[in-house]
Amino acid sequence: MSTKVPMRIVIVGGVAGGMSAATRVRRLDETASITVFEKGPYVSYANCGIPYALGGVITNDAALTLQSPQGFKDRFNVDVHENMEVLAVHREDRVLDVCAKGSDAIQQFPYDKLILSQGAEPFRPPIRGIDLPNVFTLQTIPDLEKIRQYQAKHGCSRVAIIGGGFIGLEAADALHGLGLQVSIVEAAPHVFPPLDADMAERLHTEIRRNNVNLILNAKIQKIKTNGVVLAEGPPVLADIVLMVVGVRARTQLAEKAGLKVGKTGVSVNSYMQTSDPDIYAVGDMIESEHRIAGRALELALAGPANRQGRLAADNIFSRHMAYRGNVGTSVCKVFDITVASVGLSVRALRQLGYDPLWITVHPPDHAGYYPGSHAMTLKVAFEKKTGRILGAQVVGIESVDKRIDVLATAMQAGMTMFDLEHLELAYAPPYGSAKDPVNMAGFVGSNLLRGDVRILHVEDLKLGADNNSQIVDVRSPAEFSRGHIPSAVNLNLNTLRDNIESLDRKRRVIVHCQVGYRGYLAYRILSQMGFDVVNLDGGYKSIIDGGFTALQTTDEKL
Template identity: 45%
Template sequence: MGKPRILIVGGVAGGASCAARARRLSEEAEIVIFDRGQFVSFANCGLPYYVGDLISDEKKLLVANANLFQSRFNIQVRLEHEVIDIDPAAQTIQVKNLQTGDVLSEPYDALVLSPGAAPIRPPFPGLELPGIFALRTIPDSRRIREWIEVDRVKRAVVVGGGFIGMEMSENLMRRGIQVTLLEKLPQVMPPFDAEMMTAVHTHLREKGVDLCLSNGVKGFVSDKADGLIVQTESGDDYPTNLVILAIGVRPETTLAEQAGLQLGDRGGIRVNAQMQTSDPHIWAVGDAIEVQDIVTNEWTLVPLAGPANRQGRTAADAIMGYDTQFRGVQSTSVCGIFDMTVACTGASEKALKRAGIPYAKVYLHPGHHVSYFPGAHPIDMKLLFSPDDGRILGAQAVGYEGTEKRIDVMAIALQASLTVFDLEEAELCYAPQFGAAKDPVNFAGMIAANALRGDAPIVYWEHLSAEQVMLLDVRNPDEFEAGHVANAVNIPLPELRDRLSELPEQQDIWVYCQVGQRAYYATRVLRQCGYNAYNLTGGYKTQQAMDQALDPTHTLHPEHPRP
């Protein structure tokens, strides 16, 4: 392109990455970033921890500033400059200087839109009352911190149980503020399947969060004593000093719409694999665009920093003439919830159902390292895979140390179109304090591969009530007495070979233990002795989680107490 003039709207994540990448590809290009805010390239993922004072120095949130862009990359950054209009035919933009009010016309050879997304603010009555905040920018975090300190906040209501809702609940609690978390859905963290979140619900309550599920906000009213009252759809009222709206975000598409660019069904800017919009001179990246899910092939919105950075690089490569493609997303993500970690990659079970994609699944609860080394604790895992060839479709994990490590391995396996048979053979790091000779990733692959080969076929708890089967519990008698599934027959695993005559020869036998391992051993014994035996995947622990997902008042009885 010779000496192209590249203008970038928005300087966080995708926009900043695009600018830096473009400079590394061309010393001749003129590159200008316009941002209506006071900061460029800041770490918005760190904002909850700044509110919680875990990050006490605001400067730590600044990944780069305008001076650094100029001195290191020869990139102009114009802060507090809002792009208010695009003229695609003339290839110009109108830019308003927010400090002076002046409006200038700027020509471009290539325009990159990276406007991000804005917090969703439904039209609740009383939404504009003092003390109600959303968190998206550094000024937002400043206002929340100031409100906490000046108003001496003692109670807060967080609306929404997604990533920001989880992180804000933790950080407000860290500051000694009592938190009520309102979530309209029957679970927190909607990207996960419901049964995987039951342990998280228990954990939040153990940490002191007043968790209110299946209860949305109706409105807000002022209150002399507390400042605010949050009114809910259930009719319950929650007095509070502070409200954090963490309902989600929607793509900022005003400029794109005004310019006549194509939008997708999900409301984001539609782009091709080179991040090019419907206009050949305009590209778009980050939270404002729709992206294609590599598992379901559906268009979706994924407001995550990792994909935004990769999109910025792809756009810069395309502008500079490189043969490049953005491969799509698989929504790999992680969240810390107090000292617990939840992570996922690929499609959830509910997403596969929506897309009509056939799948199989296994549950397991392996220790994060060997049990003989101090501090071992379980990771609750769910693996989704193709029933035809074992190709990995998604994975979820909930635990403490080492949880995100396992999902990172699964993410690469999914990206490479590997199968559960590959997971069986994966060679991973092992030392007693880090894992086991058979890593949880290996175990997941082995369980799934054994099922596909027919060596130890699996069945699912949700199908139990519809089948005429014998339900066999192979745990020890004391475990059985502490809690078991209705109509189950208890034959402990050590006694099984001597009591085969008690089992029906013509009826299917569904076997369970606490987490699945002993039931696997029992299934192998029974199948080799001619019985139609199947392993109920994940054991009694998974059944309990599923029951609690259906009935939040149900009490969990985990095999391993959480640390």
């Protein structure tokens, strides 16, 4: 009877990717020796839930910890060591130097295969006062505990959140729910970087509607115990400052070991192998290929990290499972609305050299005749010649996650705007429409690709600078009276045919309605009658929601 020599697999990092790898290894090989080293005091915890625990939405911190070291030992026969830091990797000997927290004694552990899953660490910019005791990051359970202890001790009532990304917005929502006075200080022109500015404007409106002090284009001079001093404008008063301006991949151990490291993380191939074929790396510490960017981008986030951990385990056992790359799917709750994105924004696509087409639609989240329906906004970018989907952004109240998941699946499958026309999606009045918002985006995009319509984007509408154009608002007179584009004339769609001769055939016609559909109908009428005509993408609602105040005659939100 032959005796199998157990494979020694060591994993550095005990959260998403690391524990997915550990449990997958066990399912593939019952004899393997599996050891996990975690620098912190917790393993297998849901760090994405920490902002909600801070705000009291999650009332039991224990719910964030999905499994304990003893639980892993009992169920998977995995040896998990908390508060143990790996200091060095000796690749030639396949040995690790490991040190327990609070000890100077170095222990050595051998490995046959090594998986690095160390994640990313909060970025702390070089700002005066950043090391004050009232300045915190918000990434781990110990961070959560420190903030609570400080708040309880000092009776804090005001918080300044530095950074308007995922964690900053989630923390603002959660802390506002506790009754704290919240300020968001963002260096960029808008929050939530994956969005274009017009889509982010609706988030700004929602944030301000909830009496959160939102400061954009902010440059911080220094942080004090009572707040944040800006280069311009009054200081932001705060008892607690949360520094959530992004993260950086933890690459120090890999660099020290001589592994190849790129600009934003450890370099790996499609099988999650580093430059050393016996060492794998997964999660936020690596450069993950972005399928649209065509190059490695940082930060895979929790979903891809878990899948990468599984793939690393598969490939250790020669299953040759290649990672297909990220499309950057994300979703975030911002008070009473939800924002989601996949792929790249129009701005990011242009920066990468793309010349994309894009369309904007405002369909209801479910059948309009069923109670509780709300308009959502979808912006989808795609290639000019092929219609391949390059990115999508969705903002709404309900079912935003459903639509972004469909679009993300379509992107992973390499689908086009033409394919969106044909998707058969679940329909019942409480949940959707016979023409789902994703279908609607496909219809509008395909019309553009086929040449059935030409569009003009709101940001390209230049009042007073284009004397060769005439703007025709085809909404009802009542809608027109509540707000319209300066210099627009109102020709109701239902009477447009009777008033054709009032238009100057020598000048281009820019038609629009509230959301785009009636404008499209007007376009079809006028184009077939020989007019040079374009339809305003997304209609008047895109002007209002996108913050284009120069194009509005009122501030009324329609």
